[in-house]
Amino acid sequence: MFKNTYDNLMNKLTEGKKTVLLTHLKCENDKKGSIIKKELMTRYDIRSSYEDELNMKINNALVTGKTNIYKTKDNSMILIEPYFPKPRLIIFGGGHIAKPLVNFGTKVGFSTTVVDDRPSFANLGRFPNANDVICDSFENSFNQFNIRDSDFIIIVTRGHRHDEVCLRNTLKYSPAYIGMIGSKRRVKGIKDKLLNDGYTDDQLDQVNAPIGLDIGAVTPEEIAISIIGEVISYRRINKTSDKTIKKVNWPEFEPDIINNLYKEDDVPKALVTIISSKGSVPRKAGAKMIVWLDGRTLGSIGGGCSEASIITNARDIILEKGYAIEEVDMTADMAEKEGMVCGGKMKVLIEAL
Numbered sequence: 001m002f003k004n005t006y007d008n009l010m011n012k013l014t015e016g017k018k019t020v021l022l023t024h025l026k027c028e029n030d031k032k033g034s035i036i037k038k039e040l041m042t043r044y045d046i047r048s049s050y051e052d053e054l055n056m057k058i059n060n061a062l063v064t065g066k067t068n069i070y071k072t073k074d075n076s077m078i079l080i081e082p083y084f085p086k087p088r089l090i091i092f093g094g095g096h097i098a099k100p101l102v103n104f105g106t107k108v109g110f111s112t113t114v115v116d117d118r119p120s121f122a123n124l125g126r127f128p129n130a131n132d133v134i135c136d137s138f139e140n141s142f143n144q145f146n147i148r149d150s151d152f153i154i155i156v157t158r159g160h161r162h163d164e165v166c167l168r169n170t171l172k173y174s175p176a177y178i179g180m181i182g183s184k185r186r187v188k189g190i191k192d193k194l195l196n197d198g199y200t201d202d203q204l205d206q207v208n209a210p211i212g213l214d215i216g217a218v219t220p221e222e223i224a225i226s227i228i229g230e231v232i233s234y235r236r237i238n239k240t241s242d243k244t245i246k247k248v249n250w251p252e253f254e255p256d257i258i259n260n261l262y263k264e265d266d267v268p269k270a271l272v273t274i275i276s277s278k279g280s281v282p283r284k285a286g287a288k289m290i291v292w293l294d295g296r297t298l299g300s301i302g303g304g305c306s307e308a309s310i311i312t313n314a315r316d317i318i319l320e321k322g323y324a325i326e327e328v329d330m331t332a333d334m335a336e337k338e339g340m341v342c343g344g345k346m347k348v349l350i351e352a353l
Contacts, residue, residue, distance in 0.1 A: 002353070005038045006262035013085040013253065016148030017042050020061050023079040023351075025323060034322040035351060036076070054078070065249040067275050067285040079275060079349065081286065085150050086111050086253035087176070087235060092138060092166040093157035094121035097181070100224035101154065102130050108232060109252075110152070115141045117162075138165045147173040152231050154211070155180040164190050171203050177234040179211035179227060251286040257299050260290055261353065268293045270314040271351045274301055279344025281330055293318050301348060306330060314350045323351045 005021070012019045024036040043062050050058075057068050061082040070078040089105040091098050094116030102112045106129045113132040116122035122135035134141050138157065147153065153175050155166045163180055167190065170178055180187065187209040194204060212226030213233075236248050261271065269292045274285050282302030289299035289307075291314035301307055306328045317324050328346040 002038045003262045005040060006258055009040055009083060010258050012040065012042065013083060016085045016150050018062050018150060019083045020058050021081045021083060025077045025079060027076055031325050032322060065251050082251055084251050088113060088151045089154065090151055091154045091156065095156065095158055096220045097156050097223050100221045101227060102127050104224055104228045108228065138162050142169045147175050149174055149176065151175040152177040154227060160186050160190060171199060177231055178207045179230065180207055180209040181211045182209060184210060249284060254288060254299065257288050257290060260298060268318045269353050270318045271353055272301060272310055272314055273349045274346050275349050276347045277344060281344040281346050291315065310348060317350045318352050321352045323349060325349055
């Protein structure tokens, strides 16, 4: 029913765009109803026809990655669900720090790209875990990809001249993170030169330099850990201009789930989404699974008896059509019975597709 919507969603995520999916729900009661429509929005698509409160919630979802529900004046609801692309770590410089950066970055969920102008440093043999390796001049390499809002840029070249080239080009964009290696003196020299050339203080304030968390790192591996630590902090924490710190729930990118939502299927299915959670739960809001009428599943909302119950309910919803909202209780008694260490509650939306 919403095949084109999910197809377009995957296209936007492939382009690196943070996207919100709005699911308009017509409520029969507190737990059941029908799905009116779905629509996609990025930060460039905010609708002037929407109420200010709704636009504010959409913007908040794009910044924080948190799922929300908006109750309309006619007693319907809109599920505001953010989808973020898989974050890309672009490393300029293929030297001794780049190798552990690729390995650690891959382990914590980044797609990694390495750029260097030396064939002996820019090859898949040196970086087998990288998603892409570009061998070209640092200047020309910027023609081979577009830097996105969801990208994390690390500049660790072999000299300040190359660092400056990479920084000048990077500052034309607004990535999620920019970090540049170098001593305070070297960094100050580059920044002073850019200021003299017309770059603003606001632009240069985006740059984390010297790069990485101050953990006293010495070895390439330790330096890479300090850099990845800082990158993770920018992925998970939003530091606003007024110094307010908000935790970001960067939704996990689940391409297999999305691909199966827009594929033609002879067997009816339902989508199960965690829309809110409290306390200690195995998975947070935004986690999904697909349930087919024949008993197959894809993904998970946490496993255990509670998930089995939701799967049973999902098969009923497939036959009834529409949607249902169910609460999963994992507080002390139930968690103990299932041998689980968690003890929270989740609210899930089950949609017949």
